[in-house]
Amino acid sequence: MKTCPICNTVMVDNVELRTNDGMGLCLAEKGLFGSSLGKVACAVCPECGHIETYLTSTDKVKKVTKQVVNNYKTNT
Ligand SMILES: [Zn+2]
Secondary structure, X not given: OOEOOOOOXXXXXXXXXXXXXXXXXXXXOXXXXXXXXXXXXXXXXXXXXXXXXXXXXXXHHHHHHHHHHHHXXXXX
């Protein structure tokens, strides 16, 4: 259960943020052919309208983060 950081009301959770043409959003690696890092979901406050976005799973982000750290270690 998420609570609004602005007005402390219980937020409506796990709703989807879509583009105007109905497509859902995802976080992706940079570049035209960057792979998806996860589906974006959001929570909205019914009182003030504040919206928070988050990834439904952080598994791919953790994997990419480990690769970046390992590349940094081998290049320094
Ligand atoms: Zn609020």
